[in-house]
Amino acid sequence: MANVLVAGVGMHPTGRFSDKSYRDLATVAAVAAVEDAGLSWDHIGVLFASHTRQGISAGQQVAHDLGLAGIPVVNVENACASGTTAIHEAATWIEAGRVDVALVVGFEKMPKGVISGLGEPGSYEDRMGLNVMPALYGLMAQKHMHRYGTTVQQMALVSVKNHQNGVLNPYAQYRKAVTLEEVLQSRMVADPLTLLQCCPTSDGAAAVVLVNGSTVLPNPLRAVRWAGSAVGTMRFDSDESEVSHRTALAAYEAASIGPEDIELVECHDAFTIGEILHYEELGLCPEGEGGRFIEEGHTWLNGKVPVNPSGGLQSRGHPLGMTGVAQVYEAVVQMRGEAGDRQLAHWPKTAVTHTQGYAGVAAVGVLQR
Amino acid sequence: MSAILEDLRKGHAIPVVPNVFAMGVDGSLRLAGSECQKCQWRTFPRVKRCLRCHSGNIGDVLLIPQGIVDSFTVVRQGPLEWTGLVPYVLVRVLLEDGVQVVSHLRECLTEDIRIGMSVRGELAVLFEEEGRSVVGPVFVPA
Numbered sequence A: 001m002a003n004v005l006v007a008g009v010g011m012h013p014t015g016r017f018s019d020k021s022y023r024d025l026a027t028v029a030a031v032a033a034v035e036d037a038g039l040s041w042d043h044i045g046v047l048f049a050s051h052t053r054q055g056i057s058a059g060q061q062v063a064h065d066l067g068l069a070g071i072p073v074v075n076v077e078n079a080c081a082s083g084t085t086a087i088h089e090a091a092t093w094i095e096a097g098r099v100d101v102a103l104v105v106g107f108e109k110m111p112k113g114v115i116s117g118l119g120e121p122g123s124y125e126d127r128m129g130l131n132v133m134p135a136l137y138g139l140m141a142q143k144h145m146h147r148y149g150t151t152v153q154q155m156a157l158v159s160v161k162n163h164q165n166g167v168l169n170p171y172a173q174y175r176k177a178v179t180l181e182e183v184l185q186s187r188m189v190a191d192p193l194t195l196l197q198c199c200p201t202s203d204g205a206a207a208v209v210l211v212n213g214s215t216v217l218p219n220p221l222r223a224v225r226w227a228g229s230a231v232g233t234m235r236f237d238s239d240e241s242e243v244s245h246r247t248a249l250a251a252y253e254a255a256s257i258g259p260e261d262i263e264l265v266e267c268h269d270a271f272t273i274g275e276i277l278h279y280e281e282l283g284l285c286p287e288g289e290g291g292r293f294i295e296e297g298h299t300w301l302n303g304k305v306p307v308n309p310s311g312g313l314q315s316r317g318h319p320l321g322m323t324g325v326a327q328v329y330e331a332v333v334q335m336r337g338e339a340g341d342r343q344l345a346h347w348p349k350t351a352v353t354h355t356q357g358y359a360g361v362a363a364v365g366v367l368q369r
Numbered sequence B: 001m002s003a004i005l006e007d008l009r010k011g012h013a014i015p016v017v018p019n020v021f022a023m024g025v026d027g028s029l030r031l032a033g034s035e036c037q038k039c040q041w042r043t044f045p046r047v048k049r050c051l052r053c054h055s056g057n058i059g060d061v062l063l064i065p066q067g068i069v070d071s072f073t074v075v076r077q078g079p080l081e082w083t084g085l086v087p088y089v090l091v092r093v094l095l096e097d098g099v100q101v102v103s104h105l106r107e108c109l110t111e112d113i114r115i116g117m118s119v120r121g122e123l124a125v126l127f128e129e130e131g132r133s134v135v136g137p138v139f140v141p142a
Protein backbone atom coordinates (compact mmCIF):
# COMPACT_ATOMS: atom_id res chain seq x y z
CA MET A 1 0.00 0.00 0.00
CA ALA A 2 1.22 3.49 -0.83
CA ASN A 3 2.64 5.73 1.88
CA VAL A 4 0.47 8.81 2.37
CA LEU A 5 2.10 12.13 3.23
CA VAL A 6 0.62 15.44 4.31
CA ALA A 7 2.56 17.76 1.99
CA GLY A 8 0.78 21.04 2.64
CA VAL A 9 -1.54 22.69 5.15
CA GLY A 10 -3.47 25.97 5.20
CA MET A 11 -6.08 27.79 7.25
CA HIS A 12 -8.43 30.71 7.28
CA PRO A 13 -8.80 32.20 10.78
CA THR A 14 -11.79 31.00 12.80
CA GLY A 15 -14.38 33.49 14.02
CA ARG A 16 -17.42 35.37 12.71
CA PHE A 17 -17.19 36.61 9.13
CA SER A 18 -20.58 37.95 8.14
CA ASP A 19 -19.14 39.49 4.96
CA LYS A 20 -17.64 36.23 3.69
CA SER A 21 -19.27 33.11 2.25
CA TYR A 22 -18.15 29.57 3.01
CA ARG A 23 -16.65 29.61 -0.48
CA ASP A 24 -14.47 32.59 0.44
CA LEU A 25 -13.22 30.88 3.62
CA ALA A 26 -12.58 27.54 1.91
CA THR A 27 -10.73 29.17 -0.97
CA VAL A 28 -8.29 30.98 1.33
CA ALA A 29 -7.49 27.76 3.23
CA ALA A 30 -7.17 25.63 0.09
CA VAL A 31 -4.89 28.07 -1.75
CA ALA A 32 -2.69 28.31 1.35
CA ALA A 33 -2.42 24.50 1.57
CA VAL A 34 -1.57 24.01 -2.11
CA GLU A 35 1.02 26.81 -2.00
CA ASP A 36 2.46 25.33 1.20
CA ALA A 37 2.88 21.98 -0.56
CA GLY A 38 4.54 23.76 -3.48
CA LEU A 39 2.64 21.63 -5.98
CA SER A 40 0.99 22.79 -9.17
CA TRP A 41 -2.80 22.79 -9.29
CA ASP A 42 -2.90 20.29 -12.14
CA HIS A 43 -1.40 17.65 -9.83
CA ILE A 44 -4.59 17.54 -7.77
CA GLY A 45 -6.59 14.43 -8.61
CA VAL A 46 -9.53 14.75 -6.25
CA LEU A 47 -11.12 17.26 -3.87
CA PHE A 48 -12.70 16.09 -0.62
CA ALA A 49 -14.99 18.72 0.92
CA SER A 50 -15.94 18.38 4.59
CA HIS A 51 -18.99 20.32 5.77
CA THR A 52 -22.26 19.58 7.55
CA ARG A 53 -24.71 22.36 6.71
CA GLN A 54 -23.52 24.22 3.63
CA GLY A 55 -26.00 22.62 1.29
CA ILE A 56 -25.95 20.37 -1.73
CA SER A 57 -22.66 20.13 -3.64
CA ALA A 58 -20.92 22.81 -1.59
CA GLY A 59 -17.63 21.08 -2.45
CA GLN A 60 -18.30 21.57 -6.17
CA GLN A 61 -18.87 25.29 -5.53
CA VAL A 62 -15.50 25.48 -3.78
CA ALA A 63 -13.83 23.53 -6.59
CA HIS A 64 -15.26 26.06 -9.05
CA ASP A 65 -13.82 28.98 -7.08
CA LEU A 66 -10.45 27.22 -6.97
CA GLY A 67 -10.47 26.68 -10.73
CA LEU A 68 -10.41 22.91 -10.14
CA ALA A 69 -12.68 21.99 -13.02
CA GLY A 70 -13.09 18.42 -14.17
CA ILE A 71 -11.74 16.45 -11.19
CA PRO A 72 -13.89 14.27 -8.93
CA VAL A 73 -15.29 16.11 -5.90
CA VAL A 74 -16.54 14.18 -2.86
CA ASN A 75 -18.62 15.87 -0.15
CA VAL A 76 -18.23 14.35 3.33
CA GLU A 77 -20.68 14.81 6.21
CA ASN A 78 -19.97 12.98 9.48
CA ALA A 79 -21.06 15.56 12.06
CA CYS A 80 -18.16 16.92 14.13
CA ALA A 81 -15.96 14.12 12.78
CA SER A 82 -16.44 15.19 9.14
CA GLY A 83 -12.95 16.65 8.70
CA THR A 84 -11.08 13.65 10.08
CA THR A 85 -13.33 11.37 8.05
CA ALA A 86 -12.63 13.31 4.84
CA ILE A 87 -8.86 12.96 5.34
CA HIS A 88 -9.28 9.28 6.18
CA GLU A 89 -11.18 8.78 2.93
CA ALA A 90 -8.79 10.88 0.84
CA ALA A 91 -5.89 8.78 2.19
CA THR A 92 -7.75 5.67 1.04
CA TRP A 93 -7.89 7.03 -2.51
CA ILE A 94 -4.12 7.49 -2.50
CA GLU A 95 -3.44 4.11 -0.89
CA ALA A 96 -5.60 2.46 -3.53
CA GLY A 97 -3.60 4.16 -6.27
CA ARG A 98 -6.63 6.03 -7.55
CA VAL A 99 -4.88 9.42 -7.37
CA ASP A 100 -1.46 10.69 -6.28
CA VAL A 101 -2.58 14.04 -4.86
CA ALA A 102 -5.75 14.80 -2.92
CA LEU A 103 -6.88 18.18 -1.60
CA VAL A 104 -9.06 18.08 1.52
CA VAL A 105 -10.85 21.24 2.56
CA GLY A 106 -13.05 21.51 5.66
CA PHE A 107 -15.28 24.55 6.07
CA GLU A 108 -18.39 25.77 7.81
CA LYS A 109 -20.43 28.88 8.51
CA MET A 110 -22.64 28.34 11.55
CA PRO A 111 -25.64 30.13 13.06
CA LYS A 112 -25.25 31.41 16.62
CA GLY A 113 -26.46 29.53 19.71
CA VAL A 114 -26.84 25.88 20.62
CA ILE A 115 -26.64 23.64 17.55
CA SER A 116 -30.13 22.74 16.40
CA GLY A 117 -31.45 20.48 13.70
CA LEU A 118 -29.76 17.36 15.06
CA GLY A 119 -31.39 14.03 14.37
CA GLU A 120 -34.65 13.35 12.63
CA PRO A 121 -37.33 16.06 12.90
CA GLY A 122 -40.37 14.70 14.72
CA SER A 123 -38.44 11.87 16.41
CA TYR A 124 -38.78 11.13 20.14
CA GLU A 125 -35.41 12.80 20.85
CA ASP A 126 -36.28 15.86 18.79
CA ARG A 127 -39.77 16.39 20.21
CA MET A 128 -38.66 15.74 23.80
CA GLY A 129 -35.82 18.31 23.62
CA LEU A 130 -33.12 15.68 24.13
CA ASN A 131 -30.94 16.64 21.13
CA VAL A 132 -28.90 19.23 23.00
CA MET A 133 -25.16 18.69 22.65
CA PRO A 134 -24.22 20.43 25.94
CA ALA A 135 -26.78 18.22 27.73
CA LEU A 136 -25.32 15.01 26.28
CA TYR A 137 -21.93 16.08 27.66
CA GLY A 138 -23.56 17.21 30.90
CA LEU A 139 -24.76 13.62 31.36
CA MET A 140 -21.23 12.34 30.73
CA ALA A 141 -19.79 14.88 33.20
CA GLN A 142 -22.17 14.00 36.05
CA LYS A 143 -21.46 10.29 35.54
CA HIS A 144 -17.68 10.81 35.56
CA MET A 145 -17.86 12.97 38.68
CA HIS A 146 -19.99 10.36 40.42
CA ARG A 147 -17.93 7.37 39.39
CA TYR A 148 -14.37 8.73 39.64
CA GLY A 149 -14.55 11.84 41.79
CA THR A 150 -13.68 14.16 38.91
CA THR A 151 -14.21 17.77 40.01
CA VAL A 152 -15.67 20.84 38.33
CA GLN A 153 -12.30 22.52 38.90
CA GLN A 154 -10.52 19.79 36.91
CA MET A 155 -12.99 20.23 34.05
CA ALA A 156 -12.62 24.02 34.15
CA LEU A 157 -8.83 23.63 33.89
CA VAL A 158 -9.34 22.27 30.35
CA SER A 159 -10.90 25.60 29.39
CA VAL A 160 -8.15 27.57 31.14
CA LYS A 161 -5.40 25.57 29.39
CA ASN A 162 -6.95 25.69 25.93
CA HIS A 163 -7.76 29.39 26.09
CA GLN A 164 -4.20 30.05 27.21
CA ASN A 165 -2.93 28.08 24.20
CA GLY A 166 -5.30 29.92 21.88
CA VAL A 167 -3.83 33.28 22.87
CA LEU A 168 -0.73 32.17 20.99
CA ASN A 169 -2.59 30.98 17.85
CA PRO A 170 -3.21 33.68 15.22
CA TYR A 171 -5.98 31.52 13.70
CA ALA A 172 -7.94 31.12 16.96
CA GLN A 173 -11.39 32.64 17.46
CA TYR A 174 -10.82 33.60 21.11
CA ARG A 175 -7.32 34.86 21.78
CA LYS A 176 -8.06 35.70 25.38
CA ALA A 177 -6.93 33.88 28.52
CA VAL A 178 -9.55 33.01 31.14
CA THR A 179 -9.09 32.26 34.84
CA LEU A 180 -10.46 29.25 36.70
CA GLU A 181 -12.89 31.57 38.52
CA GLU A 182 -14.13 33.10 35.26
CA VAL A 183 -14.77 29.64 33.83
CA LEU A 184 -16.63 28.42 36.90
CA GLN A 185 -18.62 31.63 37.32
CA SER A 186 -19.72 31.96 33.69
CA ARG A 187 -23.40 31.12 33.23
CA MET A 188 -24.53 27.52 33.49
CA VAL A 189 -25.48 25.90 30.14
CA ALA A 190 -26.03 22.24 31.09
CA ASP A 191 -25.03 21.33 34.64
CA PRO A 192 -22.18 21.13 35.50
CA LEU A 193 -20.94 22.71 32.25
CA THR A 194 -20.71 26.50 32.21
CA LEU A 195 -20.59 28.67 29.09
CA LEU A 196 -16.77 28.90 29.12
CA GLN A 197 -16.65 25.08 29.06
CA CYS A 198 -18.60 24.91 25.79
CA CYS A 199 -16.96 25.58 22.44
CA PRO A 200 -18.35 28.45 20.40
CA THR A 201 -20.14 28.05 17.08
CA SER A 202 -17.95 29.55 14.40
CA ASP A 203 -17.06 30.21 10.79
CA GLY A 204 -13.78 28.91 9.41
CA ALA A 205 -11.90 26.71 7.00
CA ALA A 206 -8.78 24.54 6.88
CA ALA A 207 -7.17 22.48 4.16
CA VAL A 208 -4.52 19.81 3.72
CA VAL A 209 -2.82 18.33 0.67
CA LEU A 210 -2.24 14.58 0.83
CA VAL A 211 0.18 12.92 -1.59
CA ASN A 212 1.45 9.51 -2.50
CA GLY A 213 4.84 9.03 -0.78
CA SER A 214 6.58 8.68 -4.14
CA THR A 215 5.49 12.16 -5.28
CA VAL A 216 8.39 14.52 -5.97
CA LEU A 217 7.99 17.40 -3.53
CA PRO A 218 9.88 20.73 -3.53
CA ASN A 219 10.32 20.49 0.27
CA PRO A 220 10.20 16.78 1.15
CA LEU A 221 11.52 17.35 4.69
CA ARG A 222 8.44 19.40 5.55
CA ALA A 223 6.10 16.51 4.72
CA VAL A 224 4.58 14.49 7.54
CA ARG A 225 3.33 10.93 7.20
CA TRP A 226 -0.40 10.16 7.55
CA ALA A 227 0.43 6.90 9.31
CA GLY A 228 -3.04 5.49 9.91
CA SER A 229 -6.62 6.42 10.69
CA ALA A 230 -10.00 4.96 11.52
CA VAL A 231 -13.66 5.95 11.66
CA GLY A 232 -16.19 4.28 13.97
CA THR A 233 -19.73 4.41 15.24
CA MET A 234 -21.39 3.34 18.47
CA ARG A 235 -22.53 -0.24 19.04
CA PHE A 236 -25.81 -1.39 20.57
CA ASP A 237 -24.21 -1.68 24.00
CA SER A 238 -21.69 1.16 23.94
CA ASP A 239 -21.42 4.88 24.56
CA GLU A 240 -19.40 7.80 23.18
CA SER A 241 -16.34 6.76 25.21
CA GLU A 242 -16.37 3.22 23.91
CA VAL A 243 -16.52 4.27 20.27
CA SER A 244 -13.69 6.78 20.67
CA HIS A 245 -11.54 4.17 22.46
CA ARG A 246 -12.24 1.45 19.88
CA THR A 247 -11.62 3.83 16.97
CA ALA A 248 -8.35 5.04 18.52
CA LEU A 249 -7.12 1.45 18.91
CA ALA A 250 -7.96 0.77 15.24
CA ALA A 251 -6.04 3.88 14.13
CA TYR A 252 -3.06 2.99 16.36
CA GLU A 253 -3.00 -0.50 14.89
CA ALA A 254 -3.11 0.88 11.34
CA ALA A 255 -0.18 3.16 12.23
CA SER A 256 1.66 0.50 14.29
CA ILE A 257 1.93 2.74 17.32
CA GLY A 258 0.86 2.54 20.94
CA PRO A 259 -0.39 5.29 23.24
CA GLU A 260 3.09 5.53 24.79
CA ASP A 261 4.42 6.87 21.46
CA ILE A 262 2.10 9.88 21.38
CA GLU A 263 3.77 13.26 21.86
CA LEU A 264 0.96 15.57 20.77
CA VAL A 265 -2.83 15.29 20.70
CA GLU A 266 -5.47 17.48 19.10
CA CYS A 267 -8.76 16.14 20.45
CA HIS A 268 -12.44 16.97 20.50
CA ASP A 269 -12.77 19.35 23.44
CA ALA A 270 -16.21 20.63 22.36
CA PHE A 271 -17.01 20.47 26.08
CA THR A 272 -14.38 20.32 28.82
CA ILE A 273 -15.47 16.91 30.13
CA GLY A 274 -14.89 15.61 26.60
CA GLU A 275 -11.17 16.33 26.75
CA ILE A 276 -10.88 14.59 30.13
CA LEU A 277 -12.68 11.54 28.74
CA HIS A 278 -10.51 11.58 25.61
CA TYR A 279 -7.30 11.38 27.71
CA GLU A 280 -8.65 8.05 28.94
CA GLU A 281 -10.13 6.82 25.65
CA LEU A 282 -6.93 7.63 23.72
CA GLY A 283 -4.87 5.77 26.33
CA LEU A 284 -2.94 8.78 27.65
CA CYS A 285 -3.94 7.84 31.20
CA PRO A 286 -5.92 5.03 32.92
CA GLU A 287 -9.73 5.11 32.99
CA GLY A 288 -11.01 7.49 35.64
CA GLU A 289 -7.72 9.38 35.91
CA GLY A 290 -8.46 12.09 33.31
CA GLY A 291 -9.27 14.80 35.83
CA ARG A 292 -6.07 14.26 37.77
CA PHE A 293 -4.10 14.03 34.48
CA ILE A 294 -4.75 17.68 33.61
CA GLU A 295 -4.45 18.79 37.22
CA GLU A 296 -0.94 17.30 37.32
CA GLY A 297 -0.03 19.36 34.26
CA HIS A 298 0.66 16.53 31.80
CA THR A 299 -1.37 18.00 28.93
CA TRP A 300 -0.25 21.63 29.10
CA LEU A 301 2.17 23.04 26.49
CA ASN A 302 5.17 22.03 28.65
CA GLY A 303 3.67 18.71 29.80
CA LYS A 304 4.60 15.21 28.70
CA VAL A 305 1.69 14.97 26.20
CA PRO A 306 0.51 18.45 25.19
CA VAL A 307 -3.18 18.33 24.23
CA ASN A 308 -4.78 20.97 22.01
CA PRO A 309 -1.83 23.36 21.67
CA SER A 310 -3.93 25.10 18.98
CA GLY A 311 -6.43 26.15 21.64
CA GLY A 312 -8.72 23.30 20.66
CA LEU A 313 -12.38 23.70 19.92
CA GLN A 314 -12.73 25.78 23.09
CA SER A 315 -10.54 28.62 21.85
CA ARG A 316 -9.70 28.05 18.19
CA GLY A 317 -13.43 27.52 17.62
CA HIS A 318 -15.49 24.74 16.07
CA PRO A 319 -16.78 25.24 12.56
CA LEU A 320 -17.98 21.61 12.33
CA GLY A 321 -16.63 20.69 8.90
CA MET A 322 -13.32 22.44 9.56
CA THR A 323 -12.28 21.00 12.91
CA GLY A 324 -10.73 17.65 11.96
CA VAL A 325 -8.74 19.32 9.18
CA ALA A 326 -7.59 22.19 11.42
CA GLN A 327 -6.35 19.62 13.96
CA VAL A 328 -4.07 18.17 11.27
CA TYR A 329 -2.90 21.69 10.41
CA GLU A 330 -1.82 22.12 14.04
CA ALA A 331 -0.15 18.73 14.26
CA VAL A 332 1.82 19.33 11.06
CA VAL A 333 3.10 22.82 11.96
CA GLN A 334 4.11 21.55 15.41
CA MET A 335 5.92 18.55 13.90
CA ARG A 336 7.74 20.85 11.45
CA GLY A 337 8.72 23.32 14.17
CA GLU A 338 6.70 26.08 12.48
CA ALA A 339 4.16 26.78 15.22
CA GLY A 340 5.55 30.16 16.22
CA ASP A 341 4.84 31.33 19.78
CA ARG A 342 3.09 28.10 20.72
CA GLN A 343 5.80 25.82 19.30
CA LEU A 344 6.42 22.84 21.57
CA ALA A 345 10.03 22.68 22.77
CA HIS A 346 10.23 19.07 21.63
CA TRP A 347 8.99 18.81 18.04
CA PRO A 348 6.62 15.83 18.18
CA LYS A 349 7.44 12.71 16.17
CA THR A 350 4.01 11.14 16.65
CA ALA A 351 0.75 13.09 16.87
CA VAL A 352 -2.87 11.99 17.14
CA THR A 353 -5.99 13.85 16.04
CA HIS A 354 -9.44 12.89 17.29
CA THR A 355 -12.98 14.08 16.63
CA GLN A 356 -16.33 12.71 17.75
CA GLY A 357 -19.85 13.79 17.06
CA TYR A 358 -23.57 13.49 17.14
CA ALA A 359 -25.11 10.01 16.89
CA GLY A 360 -22.00 8.25 18.15
CA VAL A 361 -19.40 8.88 15.43
CA ALA A 362 -15.67 9.05 16.14
CA ALA A 363 -12.60 9.44 13.93
CA VAL A 364 -8.91 9.25 14.79
CA GLY A 365 -5.78 9.98 12.72
CA VAL A 366 -2.10 9.33 13.45
CA LEU A 367 0.71 11.46 12.00
CA GLN A 368 4.41 10.68 12.13
CA ARG A 369 7.64 12.26 10.99
CA MET B 1 -52.35 11.63 35.34
CA SER B 2 -56.07 10.86 34.96
CA ALA B 3 -56.75 14.46 33.85
CA ILE B 4 -54.13 14.10 31.13
CA LEU B 5 -55.66 10.80 29.98
CA GLU B 6 -59.04 12.51 29.85
CA ASP B 7 -57.58 15.35 27.73
CA LEU B 8 -55.97 12.81 25.41
CA ARG B 9 -59.34 11.06 24.99
CA LYS B 10 -61.13 14.31 24.21
CA GLY B 11 -58.42 15.48 21.80
CA HIS B 12 -57.43 18.44 24.01
CA ALA B 13 -53.99 16.88 24.30
CA ILE B 14 -51.81 14.92 21.87
CA PRO B 15 -48.93 12.48 22.46
CA VAL B 16 -45.47 13.99 21.84
CA VAL B 17 -44.76 11.23 19.31
CA PRO B 18 -47.23 8.58 18.12
CA ASN B 19 -46.92 5.15 19.76
CA VAL B 20 -44.29 6.11 22.35
CA PHE B 21 -46.32 5.16 25.42
CA ALA B 22 -49.37 3.10 26.31
CA MET B 23 -51.42 2.29 29.37
CA GLY B 24 -50.97 -1.20 30.81
CA VAL B 25 -53.91 -3.45 31.66
CA ASP B 26 -53.69 -2.19 35.25
CA GLY B 27 -54.04 1.40 34.01
CA SER B 28 -50.43 2.38 34.70
CA LEU B 29 -47.97 3.90 32.24
CA ARG B 30 -45.87 1.74 29.92
CA LEU B 31 -43.15 2.77 27.45
CA ALA B 32 -43.54 1.41 23.93
CA GLY B 33 -40.22 -0.25 23.16
CA SER B 34 -38.92 -2.94 20.85
CA GLU B 35 -37.84 -6.51 21.54
CA CYS B 36 -35.83 -8.56 19.10
CA GLN B 37 -37.68 -11.83 18.52
CA LYS B 38 -34.39 -13.59 17.81
CA CYS B 39 -32.03 -12.42 20.59
CA GLN B 40 -34.49 -10.74 23.00
CA TRP B 41 -32.52 -7.46 23.02
CA ARG B 42 -34.83 -4.69 24.24
CA THR B 43 -34.61 -0.97 23.52
CA PHE B 44 -36.50 2.33 23.73
CA PRO B 45 -37.65 4.15 21.67
CA ARG B 46 -38.64 1.58 19.06
CA VAL B 47 -36.22 0.43 16.33
CA LYS B 48 -36.79 -1.15 12.92
CA ARG B 49 -34.06 -3.79 13.17
CA CYS B 50 -31.99 -5.28 15.99
CA LEU B 51 -28.72 -3.43 16.68
CA ARG B 52 -27.28 -6.50 18.41
CA CYS B 53 -28.00 -9.38 16.02
CA HIS B 54 -29.23 -7.53 12.88
CA SER B 55 -32.52 -9.41 12.90
CA GLY B 56 -35.45 -7.69 11.23
CA ASN B 57 -37.85 -9.70 13.34
CA ILE B 58 -38.72 -7.01 15.86
CA GLY B 59 -41.73 -7.06 18.12
CA ASP B 60 -43.32 -4.43 20.30
CA VAL B 61 -42.84 -4.61 24.05
CA LEU B 62 -44.38 -2.52 26.82
CA LEU B 63 -41.68 -1.55 29.30
CA ILE B 64 -42.34 -0.80 32.94
CA PRO B 65 -40.93 2.71 33.49
CA GLN B 66 -39.21 2.03 36.80
CA GLY B 67 -35.50 2.25 37.39
CA ILE B 68 -32.59 4.24 38.73
CA VAL B 69 -30.98 7.48 37.55
CA ASP B 70 -27.76 6.69 35.67
CA SER B 71 -26.95 10.36 35.06
CA PHE B 72 -28.63 13.75 34.85
CA THR B 73 -28.18 17.32 33.71
CA VAL B 74 -30.13 20.57 33.72
CA VAL B 75 -30.66 22.12 30.30
CA ARG B 76 -30.49 25.89 30.73
CA GLN B 77 -29.99 26.79 27.07
CA GLY B 78 -31.93 24.55 24.75
CA PRO B 79 -32.53 24.33 21.04
CA LEU B 80 -34.53 27.20 19.53
CA GLU B 81 -37.93 25.56 19.93
CA TRP B 82 -37.27 25.01 23.67
CA THR B 83 -36.14 28.58 24.35
CA GLY B 84 -39.12 29.46 26.54
CA LEU B 85 -39.14 26.10 28.30
CA VAL B 86 -35.75 26.09 30.03
CA PRO B 87 -34.56 25.12 32.51
CA TYR B 88 -35.54 21.46 32.35
CA VAL B 89 -33.91 18.42 33.89
CA LEU B 90 -32.87 15.45 31.74
CA VAL B 91 -32.16 12.05 33.22
CA ARG B 92 -30.77 8.86 31.74
CA VAL B 93 -32.57 6.07 33.53
CA LEU B 94 -31.62 2.42 33.67
CA LEU B 95 -34.90 0.50 33.75
CA GLU B 96 -35.14 -2.65 35.83
CA ASP B 97 -34.90 -4.82 32.72
CA GLY B 98 -31.68 -3.08 31.59
CA VAL B 99 -33.12 -0.71 28.97
CA GLN B 100 -31.77 2.88 28.99
CA VAL B 101 -34.29 5.69 28.64
CA VAL B 102 -33.57 9.41 28.44
CA SER B 103 -36.38 11.76 29.41
CA HIS B 104 -37.24 14.68 31.66
CA LEU B 105 -37.24 14.50 35.45
CA ARG B 106 -40.06 16.36 37.18
CA GLU B 107 -41.08 17.02 40.77
CA CYS B 108 -37.52 17.02 42.09
CA LEU B 109 -35.37 19.95 43.18
CA THR B 110 -32.08 20.11 41.27
CA GLU B 111 -30.06 19.84 44.47
CA ASP B 112 -31.93 16.69 45.44
CA ILE B 113 -31.13 14.75 42.25
CA ARG B 114 -28.73 11.86 42.85
CA ILE B 115 -27.27 9.27 40.55
CA GLY B 116 -28.69 5.98 41.78
CA MET B 117 -32.01 7.40 42.98
CA SER B 118 -35.18 5.46 42.14
CA VAL B 119 -37.62 6.98 39.68
CA ARG B 120 -40.85 5.97 37.99
CA GLY B 121 -42.57 7.09 34.81
CA GLU B 122 -45.54 9.38 34.61
CA LEU B 123 -47.36 11.27 31.87
CA ALA B 124 -46.82 15.02 31.87
CA VAL B 125 -47.57 18.04 29.71
CA LEU B 126 -44.34 19.02 27.96
CA PHE B 127 -45.50 22.15 26.13
CA GLU B 128 -48.48 23.65 24.32
CA GLU B 129 -48.81 23.48 20.56
CA GLU B 130 -51.60 24.91 18.42
CA GLY B 131 -53.90 25.18 21.41
CA ARG B 132 -53.33 21.63 22.61
CA SER B 133 -51.16 20.17 25.33
CA VAL B 134 -48.33 17.96 24.11
CA VAL B 135 -47.98 15.00 26.46
CA GLY B 136 -45.05 12.65 26.97
CA PRO B 137 -43.56 10.18 29.44
CA VAL B 138 -41.34 11.76 32.11
CA PHE B 139 -39.80 10.47 35.33
CA VAL B 140 -40.56 11.50 38.89
CA PRO B 141 -38.93 10.34 42.15
CA ALA B 142 -40.30 6.90 43.10
Ligand SMILES: [Zn+2]
Pocket: B036, B037, B038, B039, B040, B041, B050, B051, B052, B053, B054, B055
Ligand atom coordinates in the same frame (compact mmCIF):
# COMPACT_ATOMS: atom_id res chain seq x y z
ZN1 LIG C 1 -31.45 -9.33 18.07
